[in-house]
Amino acid sequence: MTIWTPELPEDGPRYRRIADAMAEAITRGELAPGERLPPQRRLADKLGVTIGTITRAYAEAQRQGWVESRVGSGTYVRHREAESTATFRAGQPVENGVVDMSMSLPPPHPLRPQGLRDTLLALADDPACLQRAVDYQPEYGLESHRRQLAEWLGHLGMSAEPESLVITQGGQHGLTLALQALTRPGELVAADALTYPGFIGAARQAHLKLLGVPLDEHGMDIEALSRLCARQPPRLVYTTPEQNNPTGACLTEARRERLVALAREHDFWLIEDNVQYLPEADRGTPLIELARSEPCAFSVPPRCWPAVCESAPWSFPKRCWGESAVPCAPRPGWCRR
Incomplete structure (x- = not known):
């Protein structure tokens, strides 16, 4: 045989x-x-x-x-048919009378679809813009788009160089790329015990072992994560410091500093998901800023239309269009969305 x-x-x-x-x-x-x-x-x-x-x-x-x-x-x-690799429920119907609280979503507002409609109509009346849309584009995205995104992020109080930004097909795409770049199948990744379903789906699709870290009203329990690291450090930790999805908890400043220190001590990556925009006075210090002296995080910024990922010396933020930052230096690194 x-x-x-x-x-x-x-x-x-x-x-x-x-x-x-x-x-x-x-x-x-x-x-x-x-x-x-x-x-x-x-x-x-x-x-x-x-x-x-x-x-x-x-x-x-x-x-x-x-x-x-x-x-x-x-x-x-192994039989993998029974394993759900797509637990992302966004856009899927729920039973009548059931409120899906697995994800935090903004309340409906007529300005959102109206804004998209006005933008698409404006594009339809611009032949040059339409031609650029059907042409092949650089893998990093058009330079003009990256400059505009960097300028927009600057208005939000978030510094980013155009060279550190990459246009993706949305925040979910940015997260998937970050996992593909930073992990190998079978490796351990950690996240809040209650977290964004899209990340769970991406981790399962990448054949990663996903471990939930306890959290409270102040965000991820960093001491619980420290005990995990003492047994088996994860390859990567994913968190939403501002308004955890779905609980809304915000990570305290002390816990942010401790998390970055743990990442350096145990040599793991951080994906910082900043999809929910908060005014500068109401948000904490981004992990990407705390880790700048010795990068260990990727960052994905706040969302407007699709989503963004930016990179400082190793970062992956997710913001507004579908943009992702590519690390410009070797390990360690951080990831913010």
Whole structure:
């Protein structure tokens, strides 16, 4: 019987290359859910490696959530159909009489659809603008758009250089890009026990292990996060310091400082989601500002239409259009939305 035999790249530890090949084969459908993987000794002989290398590779693939071992039976590709990778309920109907409180949303206001309508009509009457819209654009977005966004953010009291901004397809896209850039499947990420459903969906889609950190009226319990770090530091922590979604809790200044200190101590990333805009007098110090001396955070700013992500020396904010900041320096870093 022909057994699955991966083609391995040249670089990296052999066990990790085998685990990565396994993940790719599962993603492509070459290894089907429920399919039994080759016995470790047979695969070791086929690849010319030790059985210990195969054991480590299978363990790594299981850690990442691709396979599962069954005592006395072998190792099998996990069934993933039952796992919800899209728990983001935005725009989905709810039963009559049910109030969906899984997300904090602004109250309806006629100025919002009217503003969008007026903008689209203005674009329709501008042939040059329409032509730019159908042309291929730079992967970072048009320079004029990034300059205007940087200027707009400056009016809100949030400094950003056009060179640090990248146009995305919305805040959800920015979060997904941040997770793809900063994590590997199977790694641990942490967030408030009650948090934005879109982040939960993005984390599951990236095959990450998501852990909820307790929170109270003052936001995330940083001491609980510290105890978690003592056992197993996460790769990344996601938080909404201003008006947690959905509870509305605001992270205190002391907890912000402690969170940034923890990120530096345990070498994990921060994604700071600032989707809810607050006037400068009513908001705390952004994590991206606290971490500027030694970046460890990504930031996603307040939303207006789609959403934004900006980057200082490593930041990913989410703001108003669908914009994302790309880090300009190596680790550590922070992420704000």
